[in-house]
C-alpha cells in the first residue's frame with residue numbers, strides 16, 4: 001500500500017509555476033539577482049553598475065570604514081564563528097556590551113540579542129504566549145510576527161491593516177478569552193512603509209489591559225531624535241511594553257534584538273527556543289552592529305536620519321509628480337511622517353514585473369512586491385532610499401521611472 005499523494009506534487013504543480021516559468025523564459029524574474037560588490041547607492045549587479053533603490057541599508061553604514069574595521073577586529077579577536085548558542089558557548093563580551101548599549105539606547109531595563117530579527121520575533125512572541133493566551137495582530141505585520149503567532153498556538157485575533165476600530169473589537173473579545181493578551185504591530189510596515197498609529201493603539205491596549213509589542217525593524221535607526229523608531233517619534237516609548245529591532249537594516253549587519261523589562265527578558269534568556277537552540281551570530285556581525293549603533297547614537301547618526309528622510313520625501317514627491325500612485329506619508333496627530341520606504345502601487349503582477357525588467361535593464365534595482373507579499377492585485381514597486389543617495393541619483397531614478405512607464409504597452 002502506498003500513499004495516495006506524492007508530497008512533492010505541491011512543488012511540481014503549484015498554482016504559480018506557469019507564471020514563474022514564463023518569467024524565467026523572458027528573464028523577468030526579479031529575485032536572486034547577484035550583487036557583485038558593496039551594497040551602496042550604486043551597486044555592481046550582474047555585470048553592470050545599477051542604481052540601488054531596493055536596499056534596507058538606510059543609513060548607508062554597510063560601507064562605513066569604522067563599521068568594517070569593527071567587523072574585522074571582531075573577526076580577528078574571536079575567529080570566524082562561535083559554533084554555539086548564546087545560551088552555551090556562543091556569548092562573547094561584544095554581545096554583553098551590545099545588549100547594554102541597546103538597552104541604554106532604547107531606555108529599557110535590558111535588551112537581548114538574537115541571531116536574526118526573524119528569530120527575535122519568533123523567540124519572543126512564541127515564548128511569551130501559551131495556548132491559553134490571545135494575540136492580536138495587524139494583517140500587515142511582518143511574516144516573522146505572523147509565523148511566531150502561529151507557532152505560539154495562542155488564540156489569534158487578526159485585524160485588517162490599520163483598522164483600529166477592528167483592533168478595539170478584538171480587544172473586547174479577547175477580554176473574555178481567559179488568558180493574557182498581546183497586541184503586536186510593526187512600527188513601520190515593511191511593504192507600504194506606513195507608520196502605525198501607536199498613540200491610539202497604546203491607549204486601546206492600556207484601556208483593555210493588554211500588553212503591546214512594536215516591531216521597530218524599519219523605524220529603528222531612522223525615526224525619532226535618538227533614532228529609536230516609531231515609538232520614540234510618537235512619544236509612546238513608556239507605553240510600549242516590548243520593542244523588537246533588527247541589525248539587518250539601518251544597523252548594517254545581521255541579527256536582531258528585543259528590548260524591555262529585565263524580568264521578562266531574563267525569562268526569554270532561559271526559555272526562548274529561538275535564542276537557545278540556534279548558533280550565535282558570527283563575531284564580525286556582532287562587531288559591525290555595535291559600531292553601527294555607536295554611529296547611530298552619535299551626532300553623525302542624527303545627520304544621517306535627516307538625510308535619509310529628506311531623500312524619501314524627495315523621491316516620494318518626484319514619483320507622485322510623474323503621476324505614479326505613491327503610498328503617501330502617514331499623518332498622525334498633525335504630523336507628516338516619511339519613512340525610507342517609498343512604494344509605488346502598480347496593481348497587476350505582470351505589469352509590475354514588466355516595469356521591473358525595464359528599470360533593471362535601464363540600470364536600476366528596486367524591489368518588486370507581488371502577491372503573497374502584498375494583496376492580490378496590489379503589486380508594488382517598493383523603492384527605498386539611503387542616507388548616502390545623492391539628489392543626482394534620485395533624479396536619475398525618476399527619469400528611469402518616467403521612461404519605463406512610457407515604454408510599457410497601453411492597458
Ligand SMILES: Cc1ncc(COP(=O)(O)O)c(C=O)c1O
Pocket residue numbers: 116117118119121142144186189190215217218246247248254255256
Ligand atoms: C518588519 C520586520 N520585522 C522583522 C524582520 C526580520 O528581520 P531579519 O531580516 O533581521 O531577520 C524584517 C526583515 O525583513 C522586517 O521587515
